Amino acid sequence: MKKLLTLVLTVVMAVGCCFGLASCGKGDPVVALICLHGEESSYDKNFIDAFEAACEAKGLSEDQYDIITGIPEEGDDCYNKAVQFASSGYKAVFADSFGHEANMIKAAKEFPEVHFCHATGTKSSLSLDNDATNDTPANFHNAFASIYEGRYLAGVAAGLKLVELYGDDITDDEAKIGYVGAHPYAEVISGYTSFFLGVKSIVPNVTMEVKYTYSWYDELKEKASALALINNGAKLVSGHADSMGVPAACKEKNVPNVFYNGTTTEDTFVIASKINWQPYFEMMIDGALGKGTIVKDYCGNLSTGSVQITALGKAAAEGTQAKLDDVKAKLISGEIKVFNTANFTVRNAKADTSAFSKAGAITMDADGHLTAYLADVIDVGDYVGETNVIANGVFEESKHRSAPYFDIVIDGITIGADVE
Amino acid sequence: MVNTKNIVREPLFHVSKRDELSFGKKTIVYVASVFCALLIGAIICSIASPKGNPVMFFVSLFEGVFASSRSIWEMLRDMALLLSVSMALLPAFKMRFWNLGGNGQILMGGLAANVCLITLGGVIGDFWVVLLSVIASMVVGAIWAVIPAIFKALFNANESLFTLMMNYIAQCCVTLFIAIVVKGGSSVLTDDQLPQGGRLPIVGNQFLLTIIVGALIFGFMFIYTKYTKGGYELAVVGDSQNTAKYVGIKVKSVIIRTLAISGAICGIVGLLVTSGNYANAAIGVGSAKNMGFTAIMTTWLGNCNPIMILVSCALVSFINKGMPQVRMAFKLKGESFSNLVVGIIYFFIIACSFIIQYKITFSKKKKEAK
Numbered sequence: 001m002k003k004l005l006t007l008v009l010t011v012v013m014a015v016g017c018c019f020g021l022a023s024c025g026k027g028d029p030v031v032a033l034i035c036l037h038g039e040e041s042s043y044d045k046n047f048i049d050a051f052e053a054a055c056e057a058k059g060l061s062e063d064q065y066d067i068i069t070g071i072p073e074e075g076d077d078c079y080n081k082a083v084q085f086a087s088s089g090y091k092a093v094f095a096d097s098f099g100h101e102a103n104m105i106k107a108a109k110e111f112p113e114v115h116f117c118h119a120t121g122t123k124s125s126l127s128l129d130n131d132a133t134n135d136t137p138a139n140f141h142n143a144f145a146s147i148y149e150g151r152y153l154a155g156v157a158a159g160l161k162l163v164e165l166y167g168d169d170i171t172d173d174e175a176k177i178g179y180v181g182a183h184p185y186a187e188v189i190s191g192y193t194s195f196f197l198g199v200k201s202i203v204p205n206v207t208m209e210v211k212y213t214y215s216w217y218d219e220l221k222e223k224a225s226a227l228a229l230i231n232n233g234a235k236l237v238s239g240h241a242d243s244m245g246v247p248a249a250c251k252e253k254n255v256p257n258v259f260y261n262g263t264t265t266e267d268t269f270v271i272a273s274k275i276n277w278q279p280y281f282e283m284m285i286d287g288a289l290g291k292g293t294i295v296k297d298y299c300g301n302l303s304t305g306s307v308q309i310t311a312l313g314k315a316a317a318e319g320t321q322a323k324l325d326d327v328k329a330k331l332i333s334g335e336i337k338v339f340n341t342a343n344f345t346v347r348n349a350k351a352d353t354s355a356f357s358k359a360g361a362i363t364m365d366a367d368g369h370l371t372a373y374l375a376d377v378i379d380v381g382d383y384v385g386e387t388n389v390i391a392n393g394v395f396e397e398s399k400h401r402s403a404p405y406f407d408i409v410i411d412g413i414t415i416g417a418d419v420e
Numbered sequence: 421m422v423n424t425k426n427i428v429r430e431p432l433f434h435v436s437k438r439d440e441l442s443f444g445k446k447t448i449v450y451v452a453s454v455f456c457a458l459l460i461g462a463i464i465c466s467i468a469s470p471k472g473n474p475v476m477f478f479v480s481l482f483e484g485v486f487a488s489s490r491s492i493w494e495m496l497r498d499m500a501l502l503l504s505v506s507m508a509l510l511p512a513f514k515m516r517f518w519n520l521g522g523n524g525q526i527l528m529g530g531l532a533a534n535v536c537l538i539t540l541g542g543v544i545g546d547f548w549v550v551l552l553s554v555i556a557s558m559v560v561g562a563i564w565a566v567i568p569a570i571f572k573a574l575f576n577a578n579e580s581l582f583t584l585m586m587n588y589i590a591q592c593c594v595t596l597f598i599a600i601v602v603k604g605g606s607s608v609l610t611d612d613q614l615p616q617g618g619r620l621p622i623v624g625n626q627f628l629l630t631i632i633v634g635a636l637i638f639g640f641m642f643i644y645t646k647y648t649k650g651g652y653e654l655a656v657v658g659d660s661q662n663t664a665k666y667v668g669i670k671v672k673s674v675i676i677r678t679l680a681i682s683g684a685i686c687g688i689v690g691l692l693v694t695s696g697n698y699a700n701a702a703i704g705v706g707s708a709k710n711m712g713f714t715a716i717m718t719t720w721l722g723n724c725n726p727i728m729i730l731v732s733c734a735l736v737s738f739i740n741k742g743m744p745q746v747r748m749a750f751k752l753k754g755e756s757f758s759n760l761v762v763g764i765i766y767f768f769i770i771a772c773s774f775i776i777q778y779k780i781t782f783s784k785k786k787k788e789a790k
Contacts, residue, residue, distance in 0.1 A: 038754035048753050062471075066748050070755040073608060074707045076626075079699030080494055081744075087488065099704070102611035106699045123612075185606045214607065356603070376604070383603040 027063040030288050031055065031281075032085040034078055036097035038069040041217060042261045043242045047096045047119070047277055054281030058289075066090075073099025082107035086114040091288035093117070094281070108140035115294055117141045117284055119277075120187065122379040124297040125401035138296070143280050144402035145300035148194035149331050150273030150307040152338045154258045155198020156327050157271040157312070157320050158236050161256050162203050164317035165235065175206045178229025180239035180246050182216045184356075184415075190397060190404035191240045194338050195258070196413055201327075201343070209234060210409075211416045219243035224419045230255050232416065236270075256315045269313030271320075275300070276308045299402035303332050339395035341370040345411045358408055361385040368411065370395060375405040430783045438779040449772050454735065457768030461761035468757050469750035477746055484745025485738055497627040499737035500634025501689055505715035506722070506729045507641040508685035511678045512565075514645060514724050515658040517572065521565060521583030522712025524590035525683045527703070529561035529690025531594055534614070534703045537695055538601065541615030549618030553695055554688070561687020562680040564590065569679035573672035587712070591705045598704070609702040619695045626698035633692060637685055642726045644681075654678045686712070721769060732769075739765055 031051075039045040048067055055065045066085070071077050078100040085093045086107060092115035095104050101121040108116040116139060124142035158177065166174040177199060181188040192210055199206045209232055211225040222245025226237050230253045238258035239246040250257035250268045257264070259272035279300055287294035300306020309328075312320055330336040345368030350359050363372035374385030377400040389396050389405065397406050409415060441449070462477035485495050505522050512519040536553040568582035598609045623629040645651040653674050656664045664671050689711070694703050718736055722729030739762060747758045 038756065040754055040756060062751070067751075067753060068744055068748050069753055070744065070747075072704075072706050072709075074700070074702075074704035075693060075709065076697050076699035080490070084488065084490065087490070098606060099608040099610060102702070103699045105612075183607050185604050187606075 027061050029066065029085075029088065029090045030060055030064045031092045031094070031285055032065065032090045033067045034071050034081055034085075034093065034095040034100065035067065035069045036071060036073065036100070037217075041242050042244075043216065044069065044096060046261050046274065047094075050277035051094070051281050054278045054285060057278070058282060058285045060285065071095075071100070073097055076103060079103035079106050082116060083110065086111040086116075091115065092284050092294070094284060095119070105136055105140050108137045112137065112139055115139050115141065115284065115287055117143060117280075117294065119143050120403055122401060122403045125377055125379070125403075141294050141296055141298065142402055143277075143295075143298040143300075144398065144404070145275045145280075145306040146302070146398045147273065147275050147307055148190055148338050148397055148404065148406070149302050150275075150309055151191050151194040151260075152198035152201075152331070153309050153324055153328060154238070154271050154273045155195040155200075156202060156324060157198075157309075157316055158195070158238065158256070158258050159199040159202025159206070160317040160320050160323060161270050161315065162199070162206070162236060165256075170203055170205070172205055172207070173233060174235060175203050176233045176235055177206060177208045178226065178232070178234030178237040179208055179210045180222050180225045180229070180237065180241060181210050181212050182241040183214060184212055186404045186407040188212075188240050189409065190406035191260075192238075192413070193344075193406055193408075193410055194397075195238055196410075197338060197343055200412070206412065208413045209416045210413060211419060213241055214418070215241070217242045219245040219248075221419060222246050223249045226250065227253065228419045229416070259310075263310045263313070267314050270315045271312055272310045274308050274310065276306055279304050279306050297402045299398045302328060337394045339397050339406060341390060341393050341395060344369075346370055346408055348411050349408045352409075358385075362408065370408075373408070375400070375407070377401050377405055433780050433782045435778050435780055438777060441776055446776055449776055450769075453768045453772035453775075454765070457765040460768075461764055464761055464764070465746060465750050465752070465757070469752055472750040476749055480745045480749035481739075481742035483749075484742035487745070491741065493625065493627040495737050495741040497630045498741065499733050500631045501692060501709075502711055502715060502718060502737055503730060503733040504634045504637045504685060504689050504692075505711045506719045506733055507637050507726070508682045508689070509715050509719045510641055510724060510726065510729065511645060511651070511654050512682045513719055515654040515675065515678055517569070517658075517675060517679065518580040519565065519583050519679065519682055520580050520712070520716065521568065521586045522686050522715055523708040523710065524583070524587035524712070525561045525564045525686030526690040526693065526708040526712060527587075527590040527594055527705070528564045529557035529687030530694040530703045530707050531590075531597055531690070532556040532560035532687070533691040533695045534609075534701070535597070537614050537618050537701065541618035546617045550620060550695075553618070553620075553691055557687040557691035558684040559687070561685070561690060562683040565679040565683025565686065566676055569676045573675045594703055594705050594707075609704065611700045611702050614701050619701055620691070622698065630692050630696055633688065637688070638726065638730065641685075645726070650674075650677065717766065717770075721773060723773070735769070 033051045035044040035047060037044045039048050051067060068081055071081055078095055082093045082104055094117040096119050098120045101118050101123060104116045104118045105123060121142045123136045162170060179192045181192055196208050209229055211229060213221040213225055222241050222243050226246045226249035229237055236256045237246055237250050240260055247257050247259055247264045247266055251266045254268060256270050257268045258270050261274045263272055280298060284294055286292035327336060346362055346364055347368040350362050350364055352359050361374040365371050370390055372388050372390050375387055375389045376383055376385045377387040387400055389400060395406060397404060462474035465477050466472050466474050485491055509519055509522060533553040536549060536556050540549045540552060564586055568579050568586060571577035571582060572579045598607055602609055620629060653669050656669060657671055657674050661671050693707050694701050714736060718732040719729055721732040743758045743762060752758060
C-alpha cells in the first residue's frame with residue numbers, strides 16, 4: 001500500500017517537474033517588491049495594494065511582477081532575494097523596510113543596470129552632497145512622502161472635533177489629546193508634531209501626551225498605551241504604529257480616534273492620513289522599462305497624490321470637509337507651512353539635559369522660536385547634526401532628504417511613561 | 421432499562437511499542453509521509469489561491485531551491501547553520517538535558533561578535549579582531565548555556581524553563597545593545613554602522629565558510645558523541661544518573677561540560693550569522709531566525725542520530741527555502757498560509773516517527789450470538 005502511494009506520488013512529482021520546465025517561458029519580468037511582513041501588517045499591505053494597482057495601471061501582466069513577503073531585516077535574506085530578482089531579469093526591485101537598506105545598497109553595487117529602490121531610507125541624501133567616500137550607487141534610490149502634510153490635515157480634523165465637543169471656549173483640561181508612537185525617532189516625532197500643529201491651528205491651548213511602545217507592531221501594548229492616555233485625560237487619541245490597538249481602545253472608551261494607513265468603521269473614527277505609494281511605483285515601473293527616470297531621493301507630497309487623507313469617519317465634526325479642502329489648497333500653494341517656526345516654541349527641548357538631548361543643535365530667539373537647527377540629514381552613523389534646516393522661518397522638513405529629520409519634542413508635547 | 425453490566429467495553433484501538441522496523445521500511449514510511457504532507461500542502465495552497473494548481477506547488481517548491489546555483493548555495497548555507505545548532509543540542513538531548521535556549525545562545529554569540537567588531541574593528545589588526553570574535557562568541561555562548569547547567573547540576577532546577585527564560589534575557593541584551601549603539605532611536609542596527617575590517621573572511625563565495633564550519637561541527641560532534649569518553653559519559657548520565665554515579669562519573673561536571681560545548685557551538689553560529697554575513701553583519705533580535713527551536717525538532721526527528729539529523733535538517737531547509745517561491749507563485753501575499761502549510765508538513769513528519777515506533781491495533785469486533 002505504502003509502496004503504491006510512493007509510486008503514485010513519485011509520478012506526480014515527475015509530471016510536476018515536466019510542467020515546471022514547460023512553464024519557464026513567461027513574460028519578461030519587470031518589477032519586484034520585497035516586504036518585511038505579509039498583508040497581515042497594515043504597513044506592508046499599504047505597499048502591496050499600491051504595487052498591484054500600479055502594475056495594473058501600467059499594464060503589466062501577472063508574470064511580469066512579483067511580491068515576496070516575510071523577508072526579515074536581520075541577516076542577508078533581503079540581499080539574496082534582491083540579487084535573485086536582479087539575476088533573473090527584473091529591472092527594478094523595491095524593499096519596504098528601514099533595515100533592508102544596507103542589503104539593497106550592496107545588491108545595487110553588484111547589479112548596476114538594475115534599479116534598487118528603498119522606502120524610508122536615508123542614504124541617498126549622501127550622494128547629494130557629492131561626498132565621494134559615502135556615495136551610494138546611482139541605481140540605488142530612496143523614497144518617502146511628506147506625510148507630515150497629511151498628518152497636519154488629520155490634526156485639523158481632530159481640532160474641529162474637539163471644538164464640536166467642548167465649544168470654542170475649550171478649557172486646558174478639555175484640550176488634552178494623546179498619541180501612541182512606535183519608536184522615538186524622527187519618522188514618528190515628525191509625524192506627531194505635525195499632527196499636533198494641525199490641532200493647534202484650531203485649538204491654540206492644546207497639549208498632547210505621547211507614549212512609545214518601542215515596537216512597530218504590538219497590538220496589546222498599543223491598546224494599553226491608548227487606554228492609559230485616556231485615563232490621563234486625553235480627549236482624543238491618535239497614533240503611529242501598525243496594529244489596530246489604538247482604535248480598539250478608543251472604541252472601548254468612546255473617545256474620538258485619528259488613525260494612520262487605514263480606515264475603521266467604528267463610530268469613534270474621525271479621519272486617517274496615509275502614504276499612497278502608487279505614484280512612486282508607477283514612476284519606478286516607467287524607470288524600469290526605460291520610459292523615464294527614477295528620482296534618486298523621491299519625496300511624494302499632496303500634489304503628487306502620494307500623501308492622502310481618507311474619507312471622513314462617523315465621528316468627524318460638521319463642516320470638517322470644507323475646512324480640510326481649504327487647508328489642503330493652502331498647503332499645496334505654500335500659503336500654510338506645517339513647520340512654520342512662529343507656530344511653536346522649543347524651550348523645553350533647549351533646556352533638556354538628558355542623554356538624547358537635541359539642545360546643542362537648537363538655536364532659538366527670546367520667545368522660544370527656532371532660528372536655526374542642525375539636523376542629521378547626512379546619515380553617516382554619527383548622529384551629529386550638520387545641516388541647518390531652518391530657512392525663512394520654516395523648518396524645511398523632507399527638503400534636504402526624503403526621510404523625515406524633525407526630531408525635536410516641542411513645547412506642549414510631553415512624553416509619558418511607558419506602559420508595561 | 422438496558423443492562424450495562426454484561427457489556428465489555430473495549431477501546432476502538434490500542435497503541436503498543438513496535439519491534440524495530442527494517443531500514444528499508446522506515447525509509448518508505450518517512451518518504452511516504454513527507455510526500456503526503458507536501459500533497460496536502462499543495463491542495464490547500466491551490467484552494468486558497470486564486471490561481472495555481474497542486475502541480476505548480478511542487479514545481480515552485482523545487483524552483484525555489486534549484487532555480488539557480490545561488491539558491492542552492494543559500495539552501496546549503498541555511499542547512500549548515502541549522503545542522504550546527506542541531507549538533508549543539510544533540511549532546512544535551514542525549515544527556516536528557518532539554519536545552520531550549522539555542523536561540524538565546526546564538527543571539528549572545530552574535531552579540532559578542534558584534535561588540536568585538538564595533539569596538540575593535542579598525543582599531544587592531546583584522547586577524548586579531550576575527551580571533552577575538554571567535555573566542556568571545558564561543559565563551560559568551562557557553563556562559564549562556566552553562567548558567568542553567570550549573571543550576572541544574574547543583575540545585576536540580578528545571579532546565580527547560582531556565583534555558584527558555586535565558587532566550588528572553590538574551591533578546592533584551594540585544595535590544596539594550598542596539599539602544600546604546602543606535603542613538604537615532606530607530607532600534608535597527610544597520611550594516612554600515614559596523615566597520616568593514618575584522619569580519620570573517622569570504623572563502624570562495626559568501627556561503628562557503630559557513631558550510632565548511634557546519635561540516636566541521638558535524639564531524640566533531642559525530643566523533644565526540646560516538647567515539648570519545650566524554651560522549652560516552654553524557655550518554656550514561658542521560659540513561660541513569662545513578663548508574664553514572666556508581667561507575668564513578670562526575671555527573672555535575674559532565675552536565676556543565678556538555679552544556680559548555682553546546683553553548684559554544686551555538687555561539688559560533690551566532691558569529692556566523694553576524695560577522696560572517698556578507699551583506700549584513702548587524703545583529704537584531706531576530707538574528708537567530710528561530711533556529712534554536714527548529715533545531716529541537718530536527719534533533720528529535722533525527723532520533724539523536726547525527727546522520728538522521730543531517731537528513732531532517734536538509735528536509736527542513738529545503739521546505740523553508742522553497743516556500744517563499746510557493747507564496748510568490750500562488751500570489752499568496754500573507755505569510756500565515758504558508759506557515760500553516762509548513763506546520764502541516766512538520767506535523768506529518770512528527771506523526772510518522774510515531775508510526776515507526778508504535779503500532780496501532782484496532783480491536784476486532786466480536787459478534788455476539790443472540
